[in-house]
Amino acid sequence: MSMNFLRLFSGRNASAPVARERLQILLAHERGLLGQADLVTTLREEILAVVSRHVVLDPDKVTVKLDRGKTVTTLEVDIQVPNGFERTNAATDKRLAYT
Amino acid sequence: MAKVLVVTSGKGGVGKTTTTAALGAALAQNGGNVVVVDFDVGLRNLDLVMGAERRVVFDLINVVQGVAKLPQALIRDKRLENLWLLPASQTRDKDALTDEGIGGVIAELRTKFDWIVCDSPAGIERGATLAMRYADEAVIVTNPEVSSVRDSDRIIGMLDSKTVRAEKGERVAKHILITRYDAMRAARGEMLTIEDILEILAIPLLGIIPESQDVLRASNVGSPVTLNNAASAPARAYFDAARRLMGEHIAMTVPVERKGLMDRLLGRRAA
Numbered sequence: 001m002s003m004n005f006l007r008l009f010s011g012r013n014a015s016a017p018v019a020r021e022r023l024q025i026l027l028a029h030e031r032g033l034l035g036q037a038d039l040v041t042t043l044r045e046e047i048l049a050v051v052s053r054h055v056v057l058d059p060d061k062v063t064v065k066l067d068r069g070k071t072v073t074t075l076e077v078d079i080q081v082p083n084g085f086e087r088t089n090a091a092t093d094k095r096l097a098y099t
Numbered sequence: 100m101a102k103v104l105v106v107t108s109g110k111g112g113v114g115k116t117t118t119t120a121a122l123g124a125a126l127a128q129n130g131g132n133v134v135v136v137d138f139d140v141g142l143r144n145l146d147l148v149m150g151a152e153r154r155v156v157f158d159l160i161n162v163v164q165g166v167a168k169l170p171q172a173l174i175r176d177k178r179l180e181n182l183w184l185l186p187a188s189q190t191r192d193k194d195a196l197t198d199e200g201i202g203g204v205i206a207e208l209r210t211k212f213d214w215i216v217c218d219s220p221a222g223i224e225r226g227a228t229l230a231m232r233y234a235d236e237a238v239i240v241t242n243p244e245v246s247s248v249r250d251s252d253r254i255i256g257m258l259d260s261k262t263v264r265a266e267k268g269e270r271v272a273k274h275i276l277i278t279r280y281d282a283m284r285a286a287r288g289e290m291l292t293i294e295d296i297l298e299i300l301a302i303p304l305l306g307i308i309p310e311s312q313d314v315l316r317a318s319n320v321g322s323p324v325t326l327n328n329a330a331s332a333p334a335r336a337y338f339d340a341a342r343r344l345m346g347e348h349i350a351m352t353v354p355v356e357r358k359g360l361m362d363r364l365l366g367r368r369a370a
Contacts, residue, residue, distance in 0.1 A: 014288025019245050020295045027252050027299060 032068065040066050047077060055081055101209040104216045104344070105234040107258075109250030111221030113242045114278040117314055117324070119218035120148045121334070122238070124323035125341035127182035131213040134173065137187035138230035139220035140196060146186045149176065150321025160188040163200035169207050178326055183212070193226040205233040223253065228261055235264065236272040236344070238305060242279050243291040251275070251300055274305035276340060281310045282353050306340030307353045308333050332356050 044064040051057060061080035066073060106119045116139075123135040137145035140160065146152045151174050157167035162185075169185075176182035185208075188195070208215045219230035231237060237258050241251045255273060264271045277296060284290040297304055308314075309332050317327035325334045325341075332354040339349050 016285070016288045016291050016295065019291055020299070023245055023248055023291075023299055026249060030249075030252070031256070 040064055043075070043077075047079075051079060057081065101212055102214055102236060103205060103209070103234050104214060104236045104238060105219055105231045106216060106238045106240060107219035107227065107231055107254050108240040108247070109221065109223060109227075109254040110242075110247045113240045113247050114308070114314075115221070115240050116144050116148050116218055117318060118238065118240050118276060118278065118308075118337075119145060119216050120323035121317075121325045121337040122341055122344070123214070123216045124176075124179065124182060125325040125338050126214045126216070126344070127176075127179045128325060128329075128338075129341060129345065130181070131345075132181045132211070133214045133216065134183040134185055134208055134212045135216045135218060136185040136208070137218050138196075138226050139218065140187045140191060140193045140226055141189065142220065143187035143189050145218050146174075146184060147321060148318050149184050149323065151176070151184050151186070152321070155186045158186045158188040159204065160191050160195045162204055163196060169204065178322075193220075193224070196225065196229050198229065198232065201229050202233060223257060227254075228257065231258055231262055231271075233263055234258070234271055236274070238274050238276050238340075238344075239300075239302065240276050240278055241296060241300070243277060243281075243285065243293075243296060245291075248291065248296055248299060255300065255302060273302045274344075275300060275302045276305045276308065278308040279310045280307050280353060282355075304351060305343055306336050307351070308336045308340075309353055309355065311356065 043066075044062065047064065048057065048059060048062055051062075057079065063076075063078045065076040065078075067076065104122075106115050106122070108115050119135050123133050127133040135145060135149065136159065137143050138159070139145070143158075146155050154174050157172035159172065161167040162169050162172050172185055174184045174186065176184065185204075205215065217230045217234065220226040231254075239251050239254055239258075241247050258271045258273055259265055262271050275297065277293060280293070281290060285292045293304065293307060311331065311333045313328050313331035314324050314333050317324035320327060324331065325337050328334055329338070335354040339352075339354075342349055
């Protein structure tokens with residue numbers, strides 16, 4: 001009863017609703033981000049594995065980015081492939097280069 | 100069967116150690132064989148809150164490293180014969196804790212106790228992850244305050260991914276314990292309400308511990324609040340929470356301070 005009575009006076013001093021709203025927005029974002037971190041790692045590893053079957057790659061030159069927009073999310077995959085990239089050729093080239 | 104319970108929060112200063120001591124003692128007062136384990140290596144305080152700071156000889160790290168046997172490191176409470184403390188090391192750092200080492204200690208504790216209550220350090224690093232690693236259940240201590248709720252959310256995510264149970268595809272039972280709650284301030288809209296917190300975190304409520312000077316007074320004298328003043332508002336809230344952990348259904352209330360007539364007449368705050 002006293003609680004309802006006090007609510008009458010809550011008006012301007014009530015900062016709790018602001019706290020609640022800020023938290024809801026923040027946590028929705030953070031939960032997404034934390035879930036994403038694993039997704040991006042998995043995608044990166046699997047893309048790397050598939051492409052490496054056919055092309056010699058420097059794993060450091062592969063970037064996978066996930067940008068979350070308001071309506072769509074963009075998955076950006078950037079793979080730098082050296083010239084003369086066919087697996088056998090590239091492998092041979094590399095061996096020659098080192099000798 | 101033994102239950103491993105981790106008391107955790109992410110944020111510091113919300114009442115993990117107070118809660119570990121109070122819940123541990125309450126479970127023991129209800130007849131369980133209880134050990135409270137301090138995981139805050141380098142900054143131990145559970146010994147102080149339990150009033151056993153001068154009786155520490157060996158600690159958790161000594162046991163993990165095989166320097167001492169578990170029974171040598173366990174300290175029996177002076178007030179309750181079925182309540183024990185396993186202190187943390189004050190001089191070593193948290194890197195001395197290993198996953199296998201802790202696993203071994205927890206397995207041995209499971210053979211001796213009904214309840215193993217692990218007091219987690221603040222943060223999300225090694226000490227905190229190892230404290231929750233072998234947990235069956237978790238008490239997430241949260242203050243009605245934005246930073247505490249945010250950190251609790253993060254810890255809930257870790258309980259769902261980094262524990263042994265999570266890795267086996269099982270569930271760690273999670274409970275929210277709201278501490279330092281002031282019903283008047285919540286009603287005035289100055290403090291997040293219980294409903295706000297539960298809706299945001301989406302975890303069932305274990306109890307509501309009211310803001311009270313009895314908590315500080317109990318830690319000043321080195322006694323869990325449930326032992327120091329069992330009739331006080333926070334102690335009654337902790338007793339209810341302990342019985343809910345034991346599986347009893349108890350209506351959720353916020354215990355209030357009992358003010359004396361003189362206090363009311365003089366307008367004194369309940370102390």
